[in-house]
Amino acid sequence: MLANKQIKKMVASYVGENKTFEQQFLSGELEVELVPQGTLAERLRAGGAGIPAFYTATGVGTLIAEGKEHREFNGRTYLLEHGIVGDFALVKAWKADPLGNLVYRKTARNFNPLAAMAGKITIAEAEEIVDIGELDPDEIHTPGIYVQRVIHGLHYEKRIERRTVLKA
Structure with a gap:
């Protein structure tokens, strides 16, 4: 204890x-x-x-x-x-607009939309924030109704956990 x-x-x-x-x-x-x-x-x-x-x-x-x-x-x-409902959900989007509409890339689409919906307060960090109307409605993965805050993230380092290389 x-x-x-x-x-x-x-x-x-x-x-x-x-x-x-x-x-x-x-x-x-x-x-x-x-x-x-x-x-x-x-x-x-x-x-x-x-x-x-x-x-x-x-x-x-x-x-x-x-x-x-x-x-x-x-x-x-x-x-x-x-079911899981969190006080906060922190998600990372590729693109967002100021209304909180979010677009994810690749595997970020697996859990981020679900996590965004399950948060009482959802905060999205986006690599790019575009003007309202620039996102094609058919490409939005999380509608802004689920997102309370959008922040612009900077300086992304895209690392991998462990690099393995086959010998030639």
Whole structure:
């Protein structure tokens, strides 16, 4: 037990190779709930859509199922998962307009739209901010109704976690 420290709780599908995370987890400062990636995406989507909980077969019979409600539908077992709504959602967009309409690039489209919807207050950092009307409505991935703040990010360093190279 840590004296005078509050334990932080985190939900993640992958934690990477972050030294700060590792130190906090090993010291007991951080509690982690590991969730399959698809389930995490659906929990965010559900939270953003106002759905408090749903059932999924993913994780049945694994450590992930421990302590969760199980229910059978049509002869198959499912786990109850709760939607996620965060006080804040921090997302990174490629382009944004001042109204908060967002466009993402490549894999940023996987979780950012869901996270933006699931935040009570969503703050978007954009590489480029364009004038109202410059974004094609058919290309907007997150409508401005979900975004409360847009900031212009600068000086992006696009790193990769670990470079591996095959010898010729």
